[in-house]
Amino acid sequence: MTVLIPKGALIVSCQARADNPLHGPVYMSAMACAAEAGGAMGVRANGVADVRAVRAVTSLPIIGICKVWDDRFPVYITPSFENASCIAQAGAHIIGLDATPRPRDGEPVDRLISRIRTELGREVFADISTIEEGRAAHASGATYVATTLSGYTEYTATQKNTGPDLDLIATLVSELPLPVVAEGRFDTPDLVAAAFERGAHAVVVGTAITNPREITRRFVRAAQARMGNRGS
C-alpha cells in the first residue's frame, strides 16, 4: 500500500471539542486551510462533519479519527469498524485509531486493523503508548505507528508531565520497519526537530497550533508568574 504521508512531514491536528469556542467544521476547515498555507503536509481531524469539511478544502492526506466516549470503555479513538467506515466515507484516506489492547466497544484491535485495510482499503495510523503496542500494531498490518497515547494510558500516565516521549520514538524507530510518527505534546519547533533527529517519519502538532484557548492560557500563566515574581 502507498504511504501517503511523506517523510519529513509536519501534520497539523485540527480538533476542537464541544466546549471549545472553535468547535465545528467551519473553524476546523479554516484551520486546515491555514495549516496547508503554512506548509503542513497532512491534517488530523475528528468526526464525520469535520473530516468532510476538511476534505472539501484541501487535497492533503487526512488522518481521520472518530472519538467516541463511553464510560464503560477506556478506548475512545475510533473504537469500532463502523466508526472507521464513516470516517473513510467522509473522505479520510488514513484511519487513526487507538491500537492499545484495552477494552473497546468493538472487535479486537488486530481484526479492526485488518478490516480497515482489506474492506475499506485505507491506511491505518495506530495510536500507541508503549513499544509492545507498537510491535503488535506492526504485526497486525498498521501502516504507521504514532506515540499519540504515551502519557494517556493508565500505565503510562507519568509520562504526561515530562513532555513528548522522545525515547519511545527512538525505540520504535530502532525496532520497527514501518514509519514512526511523533505525536503528543510537541509544543515547540525545537521539539519537532528533536523528533526528526530520532528518526521520526513525520510529526503531528495539535494544541500548540490549533487551540488558541490553550495557547492563551500558556501566555497568561507566564504573565501571572512574572507579576507574581514582582510581588505586586
Ligand SMILES: CC(=O)N[C@H](C=O)[C@@H](O)[C@H](O)[C@H](O)COP(=O)(O)O
Ligand atoms: C490523547 C489524545 O486524545 N490525543 C488526541 C488525539 O487525537 C488529541 O487530543 C491531541 O490534540 C493530538 O494527539 C495532538 O497532540 P497535541 O495536542 O499534544 O499536540
